[in-house]
Amino acid sequence: MDNKLYKKIEEYVTGLFEQKQIPALVFHNLSHTQTVVKRAQEIAGHYKVSENDMLILFASAWFHDTGHLFTEPAKHEEKSVEIMEKFMKDYVEEEETINAIEDCIMATKAPRNPKNLLGEIICDADTYHLGTKDFKKSNKEVFEEFKLRLGEKDQVQFNEGTIKMLEHHHFYTSYCKDLLDKRKMKNLKKLKKKTLELEAEPQPKVGTLAGLEKDKSGLMSKGIQTMLRLTSENHLKLSDMADHKANILISVNSIIISVILSVLLRKLQDETYLVIPTIIFLLVAVSTIVISILATRPKMTGGEFTLEDIKQKKTNLLFFGNFYKASYDEYNAAMREMMLDTDYLYGSLIKDIYYLGVVLGRKYKLIRLAYNIFMIGIIVSVFAFAIAAFFNDAGSSGTLVNGAGSPL
Numbered sequence: 001m002d003n004k005l006y007k008k009i010e011e012y013v014t015g016l017f018e019q020k021q022i023p024a025l026v027f028h029n030l031s032h033t034q035t036v037v038k039r040a041q042e043i044a045g046h047y048k049v050s051e052n053d054m055l056i057l058f059a060s061a062w063f064h065d066t067g068h069l070f071t072e073p074a075k076h077e078e079k080s081v082e083i084m085e086k087f088m089k090d091y092v093e094e095e096e097t098i099n100a101i102e103d104c105i106m107a108t109k110a111p112r113n114p115k116n117l118l119g120e121i122i123c124d125a126d127t128y129h130l131g132t133k134d135f136k137k138s139n140k141e142v143f144e145e146f147k148l149r150l151g152e153k154d155q156v157q158f159n160e161g162t163i164k165m166l167e168h169h170h171f172y173t174s175y176c177k178d179l180l181d182k183r184k185m186k187n188l189k190k191l192k193k194k195t196l197e198l199e200a201e202p203q204p205k206v207g208t209l210a211g212l213e214k215d216k217s218g219l220m221s222k223g224i225q226t227m228l229r230l231t232s233e234n235h236l237k238l239s240d241m242a243d244h245k246a247n248i249l250i251s252v253n254s255i256i257i258s259v260i261l262s263v264l265l266r267k268l269q270d271e272t273y274l275v276i277p278t279i280i281f282l283l284v285a286v287s288t289i290v291i292s293i294l295a296t297r298p299k300m301t302g303g304e305f306t307l308e309d310i311k312q313k314k315t316n317l318l319f320f321g322n323f324y325k326a327s328y329d330e331y332n333a334a335m336r337e338m339m340l341d342t343d344y345l346y347g348s349l350i351k352d353i354y355y356l357g358v359v360l361g362r363k364y365k366l367i368r369l370a371y372n373i374f375m376i377g378i379i380v381s382v383f384a385f386a387i388a389a390f391f392n393d394a395g396s397s398g399t400l401v402n403g404a405g406s407p408l
Helices: 003-020 030-047 051-063 073-088 095-107 117-126 135-150 155-168 174-200 222-267 272-296 307-311 328-339 342-405
Strands: none
Touching (some): 003 030, 003 051, 003 073, 030 051, 030 117, 030 174, 051 095, 073 095, 095 117, 135 328, 155 174, 222 342, 328 342
16 A cells, blocks of 8 residues: 555644644544554554555544544544545545445444454554543543533533443453553542542532632622623723714715715816815815724724634633634634633633723724814815905905006
């Protein structure tokens, strides 16, 4: 089998994970996939599988969790098969090979039911971590993913589910049984002990959704919540007022421009003394409209965020400009993570109010400038019309006097 195909599979799946960057995939991510590939090759090496079987295992391991990028957890295996078939049909002509890869991927779907040695190998590679020292870390990652993708879930209930899974789980290959069973039982014992300790805790800790309602001493007090809500509402009302003021200026000056263009311009050829005042009036009206539009013109940001932004609490998920290009799954996962972090949640509210204020400051500054230009411009324009009319009348009177005194 062409070794280039191995590289293409790896590059394709790696590209999928790097493009999607779903923050909720704390466990079922690229790192987990790479680990499963490594474990599958390790177990397959022990059994000295054929070259074609190694390709089947390699492709199965790489594609088995790609469905998590596009659909809900319960249906991800079927989606993974769909993604695999679409890719592999361009490189593999043998239908049997593609079907074998499909069987291996579907073998990882709970309840697991591998049909042959290859299925057993991929199943053991997928759950290899249950019998290693990495179990504590991986179990924590799975819990975080459960919280982000499936909503708030009690740690004790999650642990009880994991305990039940471990008690019913068994490795299929003799290689993994001999290597991992002992450590798996040790992990199970530790998890049971930890769960009993959690059950003994009377109150949920601040920072969990259950604890949010019970903390009355810090930022979670109703007074703080009311203050933030009222401040945000006041900012929005002021923003509406600014938009209304800008709309008045735009409407009034649009009417002025329409009148000038439809009435005065036709008279300028005969009444040339009105040219300069009319130009001044037009410039004032156009300038006022332009500045008013600038005050109300929305400014768009990137509309995307990364997993790193969420981890470092940089992204304000309460402002649409930071997430409108993200998928629903990405936004839902990020929001759930923010709701479980009190500092992040209230920090986002504070940041939202601050930037509302910054936008309001710019908006009112421009509207004030527009009103000043309009006010001063109206005064200057009226004086210009008055002066032009005065000198025109004076010139006309002088012509009449000179005409009357001239000899016949």
